[in-house]
Amino acid sequence: MESLIRSKAVVLLFILLFFANISKGQETKKLSLQEAVQLGLTNSKSLKASSAKVDQASAELMEAKMRQYPDLKVSGAYLRVNQPNVDLKVPLSSGEGNGTAAPEINVSQVAYGMATASVPLFAGFKIRSGIESSTYLKKAAELDAQQDKDELVQNTIAAYYNLYKAQSAVALVQENLKQAQQRVKDFKNLEENGLLARNDLLKSQLQESNVELALVDAENNESIANFNMNLMLGLDEKTKLELDGSDLGRLYKIQSLDEWEQLAIANRPDYLALLQRQEASKSGVKAANGDYFPSLALTGGYVAAHIPSFLTITNAVNVGVGVSYNIASLYKNGAKVKQAKAQQEQLYWSSLQMNDGIRMQIHQAYQNYLENLKKIDVYQKAVEQAKENYRITKNKYDNALATTTDLLDADVAQLQANLNFEFAKADGVVAYNKLYETAGLINKTFEKENK
Numbered sequence: 001m002e003s004l005i006r007s008k009a010v011v012l013l014f015i016l017l018f019f020a021n022i023s024k025g026q027e028t029k030k031l032s033l034q035e036a037v038q039l040g041l042t043n044s045k046s047l048k049a050s051s052a053k054v055d056q057a058s059a060e061l062m063e064a065k066m067r068q069y070p071d072l073k074v075s076g077a078y079l080r081v082n083q084p085n086v087d088l089k090v091p092l093s094s095g096e097g098n099g100t101a102a103p104e105i106n107v108s109q110v111a112y113g114m115a116t117a118s119v120p121l122f123a124g125f126k127i128r129s130g131i132e133s134s135t136y137l138k139k140a141a142e143l144d145a146q147q148d149k150d151e152l153v154q155n156t157i158a159a160y161y162n163l164y165k166a167q168s169a170v171a172l173v174q175e176n177l178k179q180a181q182q183r184v185k186d187f188k189n190l191e192e193n194g195l196l197a198r199n200d201l202l203k204s205q206l207q208e209s210n211v212e213l214a215l216v217d218a219e220n221n222e223s224i225a226n227f228n229m230n231l232m233l234g235l236d237e238k239t240k241l242e243l244d245g246s247d248l249g250r251l252y253k254i255q256s257l258d259e260w261e262q263l264a265i266a267n268r269p270d271y272l273a274l275l276q277r278q279e280a281s282k283s284g285v286k287a288a289n290g291d292y293f294p295s296l297a298l299t300g301g302y303v304a305a306h307i308p309s310f311l312t313i314t315n316a317v318n319v320g321v322g323v324s325y326n327i328a329s330l331y332k333n334g335a336k337v338k339q340a341k342a343q344q345e346q347l348y349w350s351s352l353q354m355n356d357g358i359r360m361q362i363h364q365a366y367q368n369y370l371e372n373l374k375k376i377d378v379y380q381k382a383v384e385q386a387k388e389n390y391r392i393t394k395n396k397y398d399n400a401l402a403t404t405t406d407l408l409d410a411d412v413a414q415l416q417a418n419l420n421f422e423f424a425k426a427d428g429v430v431a432y433n434k435l436y437e438t439a440g441l442i443n444k445t446f447e448k449e450n451k
Contacts, residue, residue: 028240033160033247036233037446040156043234047152050145057141061134067127068120076113083108112305112313118322119298124290129283136280143273146443150269153446154437156232161426163229164243166222168422173215176415180208200404207408248425251373252432257366260439264358267440271358274351281344288340291333294325358438365431365438372428379421386410386417 041047083106120127187204190196230237255263265271303316393410396402436442 027236027238028242029235030242030244031160032244033157036160036229037153037156039233039235040152041149044152046148047145050148054138054141054145057134057138061131061138064127064130064134067130070117070119072115072117074113074115077111079110081107081110107307107310110305110307112303114301114303116301117299120295121298121321122293122296124293124295126287126290129287129290133280133283133287136276136283140273140276140280143269143276147269147273147440150437150440150442153442154433157433157446158430159225159229159232160243161430163222163225163241164245164248165423165426166218166225167243168245168426169218169419170215170222172415172418172422173211173218176411177208177211177215179411180204180211184208203404203408207411245426248422248429250429254366254369254432254435257363260362260366260435261359263441264362264439265355268358268438269440271351271354271440274347274354278344278347278351281340281347285337285340285344288333288337291326291329291336294323297322297324361438362435365435369428369431369435372424372431375424376421376428379417379424382417383421386414390414 184201184204187196187201191198191201226239226241227237229235229241230239235241254260298319299322300319301317303313303318305311305313390410390413393402393406397404397407433442433446436445
């Protein structure tokens with residue numbers, strides 16, 4: 001008897017551990033939209049890459065500024081030399097004026113050192129143009145990073161409500177399945193008592209099977225959306241997310257279409273980045289023209305040398321102005337200037353093309369939001385109509401005034417109306433934020449509304 005009790009206890013402990021492991025692997029996390037966006041911004045690999053590009057542009061700007069500072073060079077050497085055979089055809093005088101030959105020079109080592117400095121005074125405006133160009137490119141890189149951030153916020157919002165739609169579908173289908181299963185039980189009892197035709201029971205069972213298949217499909221969609229969301233936010237892939245849909249169905253007041261176009265042109269980071277690159281290309285043309293001018297620099301240096309038993313040099317300081325000019329630039333630099341001007345023109349037409357594209361995108365996003373508002377209103381009425389239709393059809397069926405097919409059709413229509421309404425509310429929030437993302441304002445607006 002005791003061994004049986006111990007066996008049962010072991011089995012019970014195993015079961016508890018088994019379910020404990022399941023619950024551990026299926027950790028549940030409540031997640032608001034604000035938290036999802038913050039996690040996305042924190043863990044995004046694309047934003048980290050954008051930040052690295054900004055750092056690179058900052059370093060390039062620093063490099064361009066450093067070109068206006070002096071170049072300092074220091075060099076020196078210590079050399080051991082042999083005793084070469086030197087046959088001078090003109091004898092050296094000892095310097096005493098008596099015509100005697102100079103003493104033999106015995107040199108075995110040489111040491112010298114030099115320090116030079118060069119300060120650019122004029123370089124054909126290339127240094128200043130390079131600084132201007134790098135400044136514009138740094139601003140462009142920062143705007144590109146802002147554009148990536150805006151896109152990430154919108155993608156996170158879309159993924160959040162895509163998962164919400166999947167979870168809503170599972171919940172609604174599960175509730176409908178319970179009703180279908182209860183209907184099958186009721187119909188079985190009626191059929192066994194001879195109060196219902198066998199064909200009507202089969203219809204209800206067929207609908208139950210269809211709802212089960214719909215639930216399998218809905219759960220699969222939820223699992224995929226949940227996995228993708230975890231991956232996007234940097235969470236454990238097995239985490240079960242519980243989303244907050246309390247803000248759905250909220251109506252937002254928006255400006256006119258013309259105002260949205262003006263806002264987009266003034267705030268779109270990708271468009272502003274293109275304008276910065278256009279300004280950088282102007283500086284590039286100036287830099288290319290700079291090769292037509294000579295370069296002027298202030299130079300200075302110091303030299304010291306020591307050759308034992310022969311020569312010692314100290315305090316040898318030199319200061320002067322150096323000029324250099326590449327005459328070949330007169331006929332070679334034209335191609336470089338044409339390339340710079342062609343790039344400038346290309347960016348100009350690209351900016352006009354993007355301007356048109358932004359206006360089209362704003363128009364589409366604006367109309368999509370208005371369309372979703374209308375859908376929410378229509379589907380809300382449809383839910384009420386489907387509910388009332390099912391109630392009336394059920395009453396008629398109970399009084400033998402409607403067929404089983406009518407009842408089942410009314411039930412399907414009610415489920416579809418509820419799904420459409422939930423989906424429309426989620427799509428409305430996504431469309432609203434898409435409008436702000438298209439105008440380049442989603443990050444500012446999202447932070448303001450969620451404070």
